[in-house]
């Protein structure tokens with residue numbers, strides 16, 4: 112439990128100071144300067160392995176914060192040397208693979224990871240499940256229900272990615288989990304979730320691609336740390352031209368941070384991030400790319416980003432359900448002679464899937480399509 116919410120009660124240290132394999136005698140916190148938010152990261156008693164620490168640094172966690180009262184314990188920790196070598200020499204046991212949290216997550220994992228199912232069937236079955244998830248996420252009538260639906264979708268995608276892509280089981284899945292406790296990361300996780308669902312609904316099922324999309328969603332705004340927090344908190348529609356120019360800098364800042372902190376991140380992830388604010392009519396930023404010059408997957412990440420910005424109030428200060436957001440966006444695009452935000456065919460397909468939500472259990476049908484039964488998949492049934 113967090114002892115204080117006041118950042119002044121904590122001191123900052125480099126994560127590299129933490130000794131691998133040594134049980135912590137103090138809590139480690141993370142600090143988000145944009146909203147002056149401090150959150151618990153690793154509790155007292157935990158011993159962080161070398162691989163875990165390396166992965167955390169790769170994803171940009173370079174600094175951690177410790178409560179001022181724990182200064183003496185921290186000093187004792189950094190002077191700890193003798194037993195450390197012995198401890199780190201022992202390989203960490205592989206943690207057991209968790210059961211999937213949702214039926215959809217378990218089914219997607221089962222379908223996409225089966226080498227005996229032909230690709231066309233996989234695409235069809237995954238698209239069915241994804242469209243169903245999309246329809247359920249975008250047909251909620253209250254903000255409270257929207258939150259629950261987002262949470263369910265997030266769990267399904269977490270299941271799919273954690274169990275099928277090695278990349279997700281390390282760096283990104285840790286950020287993904289933090290999305291539960293920090294609102295700022297909540298946006299990142301929502302964008303990642305929506306974008307992966309869109310991609311699957313459009314028949315894109317390559318797990319490396321899905322993992323890259325998720326990573327792009329999770330990291331797309333880390334450059335906010337490099338621009339004024341005052342500007343970042345102004346609703347987009349209220350921004351002056353000057354505000355908008357400063358705000359736009361978060362995109363190149365994100366790309367630069369990734370190059371510096373995680374150069375091994377695939378180029379595709381960087382392209383998706385670099386283009387997440389481009390618009391179909393060329394009025395986006397930073398490059399003003401027009402129409403089909405915007406990467407087709409980046410358009411999906413951009414759509415996910417705008418949807419969550421509009422739902423969470425970052426767009427015009429008003430919170431909405433995803434259903435209201437789609438209605439607002441549809442009305443907005445209709446007022447234009449040339450569509451502003453998205454390729455109209457892509458947007459129309461998404462709107463159609465949401466409106467034509469099927470009533471029956473789609474997961475069951477999708478599993479049958481690939482010759483499997485739902486009761487053969489392993490997932491934690493909710494109480």
Ligand SMILES: [Fe+2]
Nearest residue numbers: 331332387388
């Ligand atoms: Fe952004």
